[in-house]
Amino acid sequence: xxxxxxxxxxxxxxxxxxxxxxxxxxxxxxxxxxxxxxxxxxxxxxxxxxxxxxxxxxxxxxxxxxxxxxxxxxxxxxxxxxxxxxxxxxxxxxxxxxxxxxxxxxxxxxxxxxxxxxxxxxxxxxxxxx
Amino acid sequence: xxxxxxxxxxxxxxxxxxxxxxxxxxxxxxxxxxxxxxxxxxxxxxxxxxxxxxxxxxxxxxxxxxxxxxxxxxxxxxxxxxxxxxxxxxxxxxxxxxxxxxxxxxxxxxxxxxxxxxxxxxxxxxxxxx
Numbered sequence: 001x002x003x004x005x006x007x008x009x010x011x012x013x014x015x016x017x018x019x020x021x022x023x024x025x026x027x028x029x030x031x032x033x034x035x036x037x038x039x040x041x042x043x044x045x046x047x048x049x050x051x052x053x054x055x056x057x058x059x060x061x062x063x064x065x066x067x068x069x070x071x072x073x074x075x076x077x078x079x080x081x082x083x084x085x086x087x088x089x090x091x092x093x094x095x096x097x098x099x100x101x102x103x104x105x106x107x108x109x110x111x112x113x114x115x116x117x118x119x120x121x122x123x124x125x126x127x128x129x130x
Numbered sequence: 131x132x133x134x135x136x137x138x139x140x141x142x143x144x145x146x147x148x149x150x151x152x153x154x155x156x157x158x159x160x161x162x163x164x165x166x167x168x169x170x171x172x173x174x175x176x177x178x179x180x181x182x183x184x185x186x187x188x189x190x191x192x193x194x195x196x197x198x199x200x201x202x203x204x205x206x207x208x209x210x211x212x213x214x215x216x217x218x219x220x221x222x223x224x225x226x227x228x229x230x231x232x233x234x235x236x237x238x239x240x241x242x243x244x245x246x247x248x249x250x251x252x253x254x255x256x257x258x259x260x
Contacts, residue, residue, distance in 0.1 A: 009241065012248065013178020013192070016171060019149075020194040041146060048143020062143070064150040111139065118142065125255045 015125070022121045026114055033109040035082075038063075042073055043082060043107040046097050053096040055088065082106065145255070152251045156244055163239040165212075168193075172203055173212060173237040176227050183226040185218065212236065 030040035045062045046054050054062075059070045074097060077083040082103035085095040099107065160170035175192045176184050184192075189200045204227060207213040212233035215225040229237065 009174055009178035009237070010180075011178075012241065013174050016174060017192040017194075020171075020192075024194045041150075044139055044143050044146060048139035048141075050140075062147040062150075064147075064154045107139070111142065122255075125252075 018121060018124050022117055025117050026110075029110050029113050029117075032113070033106045035106055035110065038065075038073055039077055039080075039082065040107070040110055042077055043099055043103050044111070046083065047099055047104065047107055053098045055094050055096065057094075059097075077103070148251060148254050152247055155247050156240075159240050159243050162243070163236045165236055165240065168195075168203055169207055169210075169212065170237070170240055172207055173229055173233050174241070176213065177229055177234065177237055183228045185224050185226065187224075189227075207233070 026040070027037040030037050033040075035043070041063060042059065045059055046052070049058065056067070056070050056074060059065075059074070060067050063070060063073075065073070074083060074085075078085065081100055083097055084100050085097050088094040088096045156170070157167040160167050163170075165173070171193060172189065175189055176182070179188065186197070186200050186204060189195075189204070190197050193200060193203075195203070204213060204215075208215065211230055213227055214230050215227050218224040218226045
């Protein structure tokens, strides 16, 4: 491989290595607060939506998972007391999902604990072209 | 949940949604070029290292995988004709890994195909605080 080809991949390789480190730490952090990595992302996407509530269809898009995977994820989170649903005010056939107090408490725990790692990743991404 | 708490998670939620989209597309793209997602990252980390060669120990760090997972990944990539090894010039007990021509060709294919997505992610990350 030529020196040019080496340089060509260097920034992307560094970015991916940092990203895997961040994601691994995010997963470990979620587990410390009694959440699976997917539950953490589920809670984050619900809480981070514009109104603090969202629907399964919207989660399919944001989590890049299938409808059936999201449906099961939501059901387990509901059974675990992390998420609650009620019929949407806009469309009674659809359920709005929101966090319970316990879901909110655990998400806040993970989010705060990950703060320094998020900062580190942001700084790296701003320094470095990909 | 208060309006303050909603806003607090908004940027992180958008970042994670974009990230999952990017990673999903990266995986799909790798498969189109006959690579597993992990093989793609393996080839990228080898080609993106400073000299275009690297060692299993270095890959353990960069891929955030266990020693045995990396060893197996390298072995399969070697069997698939994507990676070659030779004793390190610095330490004969260690193998230097580099891409074969076929490995280089497939990595270049994935890397070029992913270019627009990488650009999109970079633009989003620069616009948006996490």
